[in-house]
Amino acid sequence: MSEHEYVPKSKAGKWFNDRLPLLTLGAHLTDYPTPKNLNYWWTFGGILTFCLITQIVTGIVLAMHYVAHADLAFASVEHIMRDVNYGWLIRYIHSNGASMFFLAVYIHIFRSLFYGSYKSPREVIWIIGLMIYLLMMAAAFMGYVLPWGQMSFWGATVITNLFSAIPLVGDSITTWLWGAYSVDNPTLNRFFSLHYLIPFLILGLVVLHIWALHVPGNNNPVGIDIKKPSKDTVPFHPYITIKDAFALLVFMIIFAGFVFFTPNVLGHSDNYIPANPLITPAHIVPEWYLLPFYAILRSVPDKLGGVILMFSAIFILFVLPWLDTSKVRSAVFRPIYRQFFWILVIDVLMLGYVGAMPAEGIYLVLARVGTVYYFLHFIVVMPVVGYLEKTDPIPMSISEPVLTGGAEPSLARKVNDKV
Amino acid sequence: MIKFNLKLLVLSFLLLISHKPLQSAEMVDPIKVDWSFKGLTGTFDRASLQRGFQVYKEVCASCHSMQYLSYRNLGEPGGPEFSEQEVKAIAASFEIEDGPDSQGEMFTRPGKPSDKFKSPYPNVQAATAANGGAYPPDMSVLVKARKGGANYIYSVLVGYEDPPPGVTLDDGVYYNKYMAGNKIKMPNNLMDGLVEYADGTESTVDQMAKDVTTFLAWAAEPELEERHKTGVKVIIYLVLLTTLVYLSMKKIWSRVDTEV
């Protein structure tokens, strides 16, 4: 934040700013030099902020009407849907908002993977981002338990039972998590408490995420370091704010489509059956955004092995900046890696699909193939391809691209050559 | 290159999901009905909702509870929209337990619009015991709680058949084409002319099944009409604002040499 010294014009402003430099912060955020070639994949940071705020606001509102008790939770949700003024709207925004949040975060993560945004000097941004993602999954899982329907109950049972795979202390840990001898009222109550807490932890991490981002500045589609401010940058406001606003509005149209016209399509019908500890639904599936990990879990015929592999699938991402040996950030200039990137995208989508299917026959085979590739991609492909690949020529600056060699034609269009 | 790969991606994914999951052989897809409440601007057919309530009251309610509904809901906008007098009369036709009074005794009184629908059994155990071990599910959100929704409920109601040869059924178990596993403990309760519709509509099995399914669809989603109406307004508003912001963006970015 030391690119310029901001001095407020008014006396009062100066007095306040000397004591708490909020105005300096505001000026920094407004003038923050941003690469001018950021494409729409870069708008998802703003969209995610919107998602988080939406979830927090609607969640606080829902908590005013929800009752975290095994006997009353289901009825209180119906009360929200039927009697509370605009209750149905607020609940549908919150439940679909979770899905929209994950949709945005996956695009955000894959954008980072494609353009090498996790690479030096942005490793800390990446790691904080992954911590946010982990907390999001915890919040979403616990939130799904709160309506106390069949999927809530059995989802909670299955996920908490993952911890029973831990040798020696596993059973003690699950009992401790439950506060009972099965998923029961104490479990629901603590999940509600934690579900309310986690978003604020996420909010704190988001501040760190943005702070860490503003130290080196944004990566960009070309992936090169740029001078700031320079002819390669634009001030954040109004250029990036208006572009983020436009992208956010398009996102909101899709969001509204779900909320108003198919509010339950992303959920599961069994969750409108009140929780019954005596009957397990025929087909337990987690929410769609957890399906790839669920597929990895089920691809291993061993309880502990499956759990370890599933958690590894997330934790391997933490060391990604050190697994990638390439000197070049953006996949735009990495013809070989680019192919593998798309294979990874297809692989994760396929894992998500087979995660929703019964774990048998062809689905099990696909899940295993998908799991193997997932890990190969990070452990083998990234270091080896990064080392061996002959990358395309990289432009010196955003405004002066090299148009010779194998440069991306679409890049040439994006990067205007008028100086 | 990116574009090409995106296409490849979408194609391979579509291929994947178009492949039908394996199903048990007896499961039949539910009948597709052209419900008036389908679609972006769908609304309920009031007359059908009122008839459906009659079928529920005279046929289903002897076993199935609807504990999340209140009699007042029957008069609310977007539902059957019975008049205030009709709602009061419907509520008053039920004896509701209230209390305790000043002596500490429970007592019964005629229902009020603010009362919840009276349940046929005091609890789940009683309902299960009285129905041969199968709990008749609460119908408040039944349409949302079943895959296939309204189509599925309707299909089950009209899906009773004689069992195919080789299938033996225990006492109190019936064969239904659309039920998972084909076995259902609810007997076929609908027969032509079973209820006498106040509006003179002929009460065929098909008509009653459609009416009561419409009623259940409303019971599960009483906000549906308001949701659709609000949704259309919200989308129009968002498209308008998006257009304005898009044009503003173009204007602002015209000051630099980069396209957006």
Added chain:
Amino acid sequence: MSKEEKKVNRRDFLFTASYTIGAVGVGAVIWPMIDQMNPDKAQQALATTEVDISSIEPGKSITVLWRGKPIFIKKRTPEEIAEARAVKLDDLPDPQKDEDRVKEGKDEWLVMLGVCTHLGCVPLKDKGEFNGWFCPCHGSHYDVSGRIRKGPAPTNMEIPKFEFVDSNTIKIG
């Protein structure tokens, strides 16, 4: 990039329209978040309650619950009624005739919201300097008609909407 270029021309119609319509949208979103805290439909539906008053002796009162608040129902003796009506209106901080606080022909029945108009405590019966109610929280004295006579409360205790269903039953709300 020069300073002039950075500045947004706020008079531009496009920007004004975007801001205005955007602000309308924000307002439309805020309203549901506020309205959700208002009484819901189930609360609104519980607006009436019926009370059996046949067993109340003259000079005695009962307290019933209506919308979560106490309702005082007092059957007043003729002496009490006379006392209430003898008060000069000029002596009252909130002048109101006793006749206006009861149903005509049912003058013995005082039905009122048992909530002190100062800060919402429940006054004690048969206490205070005016043979009526006394609020222990901040010392407001009410007379036998439930009118404020002394203390910080600004107005008389409120009379709810009620009616006699028959001679033994009243319906509040």
